[in-house]
Amino acid sequence: MELPKVPIGERLKTLRKSRNLTLDEVSKITSVSKPMLGQIEREQSSPTFNTLLKIATGMKVPLSYFMESNDFNYKIADIKDMKPTLEENGHMRIFTMIPYDPIQNFEMFCIEIDPGCEHKSQAHQNEECVFIMEGKIELRLVEETIILEKNQIIRFQANINHSYSNPYNEKCVIQSILFYPIL
The missing domain is CATH 1.10.260.40 (lambda repressor-like DNA-binding domains)
Incomplete structure (x- = not known):
């Protein structure tokens, strides 16, 4: 198609x-x-x-x-039909579930993080909401480490260096929503 x-x-x-x-x-x-x-x-x-x-x-x-096209009344996204962006030598897979739209000022991702993987993110001018769908993750915000488990959500200003680490024995799947400030 x-x-x-x-x-x-x-x-x-x-x-x-x-x-x-x-x-x-x-x-x-x-x-x-x-x-x-x-x-x-x-x-x-x-x-x-x-x-x-x-x-x-x-x-x-x-x-x-x-x-990416956004010409639709509704859209069903299926992760199995998507090609992920690979980070950390393929141990972190990022799927764009809802691409950015300047009217709505957000985008949404599904991110799979393998056991033993750590991803460091530079500070950026967004607000992030991270929902844990499977497994658990350690989120480091500057010097504070927060352990998040399945069905928990965190919302934070991402204008600080932060990292996601999965030191556990099972894959972690998170839903990440980035909100962009209105300029």
């Missing part, structure tokens, strides 16, 4: 207008020229991956915002 073409230009224009930015302002924060941004918005040019990455980084949105 062929995936629908994602209207990158339309998404860029919607995002820019939702933040009341001009093309000049977007050019300054993304380091992409104003003429190129205009061509992308009018669907006269398809950006390269690096250009799209510059735009996503400058606009502070995930790259997935420009790459």
Whole structure:
């Protein structure tokens, strides 16, 4: 089955207008020229991956915002049909369950963490909610270690270095929701 073409230009224009930015302002924060941004918005040019990455980084949105279709009334996601992003040599698998949408300002992931795996996350300007679906995990927030077990949830500001560690004998599965601040 062929995936629908994602209207990158339309998404860029919607995002820019939702933040009341001009093309000049977007050019300054993304380091992409104003003429190129205009061509992308009018669907006269398809950006390269690096250009799209510059735009996503400058606009502070995930790259997935420009790459995944959200043209639906409802959508059922099945993890077995998804290709995960691999971290920690494949011992941590991240599945995008709900891609980022600038109107809703959140995205949701299902993350599988193998026994013995530790993942260190740099500080970022999000709020995180983590729900433990299977197993248990050690969450380290700066110097404090919190042990979370199945059916527990934690909500925290992620503007500090933090890490997820599974020193236990079974896989841990978590649901992670990232909330983005409204700019």
